[in-house]
Amino acid sequence: MTRSRSEPGKTSTQSAERRTRSLNRQRVIEATIAMVDRDGADAFSLRALASELGVTPMALYNHVASKRDLLVSAADRILASAKFDHGETNWRLQIEGCFRALREVCIRHPGTARLMEIEGIAPSAVFGPMEVTLDALSKVGLNPTDAMRAYFTLVSFTLAQVSYQTRGPFSHLDPAEAIRKQNLSASLVELVREALPASSSWDFDRAFEYGLSLILDGIEKS
Amino acid sequence: MTRSRSEPGKTSTQSAERRTRSLNRQRVIEATIAMVDRDGADAFSLRALASELGVTPMALYNHVASKRDLLVSAADRILASAKFDHGETNWRLQIEGCFRALREVCIRHPGTARLMEIEGIAPSAVFGPMEVTLDALSKVGLNPTDAMRAYFTLVSFTLAQVSYQTRGPFSHLDPAEAIRKQNLSASLVELVREALPASSSWDFDRAFEYGLSLILDGIEKS
DNA sequence: ACCTGAACACCGTTCAAGT
């Protein structure tokens, strides 16, 4: 399992470094991503990861500064696999493609949304679609400040929608009880039952596209 | 500190229940809210709460089913203190007032946003502004499905903006490094430095109002 | 340079016992 046969022309003094002995940073990060996608970001622990890698928890610290450092790197790597720029020239298609890509990579890795909600890991995701969006918005004539505000509106919306979809925050939810607590009218109950994202008929794709079009329509109007 | 002098006409057999001895559910929830607002939702623990209440951790379990139950109740109570319906008749003012109220109660309790991100606690907040918003949207002619989608766009946006503001996710952020990681052009750096929410010149209030108006413009157009 | 083992200071929660 530890043999490495590649590039046989190297001297044996280098073989100590090159031998793919157990751990290395990349392997740790990849195992983290797999584990987070499988069990969720909240269930992830260094001890469980170590056990899955067949190693002592402390062995991880040779390749990772802390749990937080590891999770940041995992989120970074996931986000880096997305392409936000598709060479579109139309500003609206440019932005749509950008945030569809962000949404898709988060859905492909179901642990991502939750991962980014853990202490300040989101920021790296924040820069990903920024350049192409600001470029597109300058075409519509938005000044830099408004463009940045519009950009954060789009990011907020997209990440929250993914979060709803992948975490299913409505699984623990009793509409009737919530409506009673908030003193809402009973007429809501029926509507909520059939239209709420909790129900199986809720179409997350179409809900996302609808919200995205609302924001883009708003930008177009201004 | 434990004496209760109200309603002196009661018999002494009831005094055992009425004596405000140490704990009760309301006191536990109130202490939780204060602690979460002071130290943050992530730092909150039952053991720390018990110690602050001068009691054994296990004493809490007489008034609370679990940590999650306690956090849900704390979030519920905070949200219940908000008034979403201000008796407006204009649909746009109706929605604006509703989400400004949601945002304000979350900012008044800085731990709220993070609290709601912890396992499925958000849902109760989700119902709060729902009724008034759906009512307003029906005036514009949106069908129930689109109205629900627009509503979740507004909720997503509002809660995420509060989250950015209260948690300050950009404090741990190095724009230059992030831009390098994401292969972004260097021309972004300068723009980011002065326009990003990290900078002190970022106006969260105006950014919120701008994003809100984008979404409402989008609704108005449709 | 990389890994182990024991230890520290924490968690949420269960259970048996006290009053």
Next chain:
DNA sequence: ACCTGAACACCGTTCAAGT
């Protein structure tokens, strides 16, 4: 009915020691 104390099965991380 309410509280305590000991215990269980976990955490992230430090430190000293091995190779």
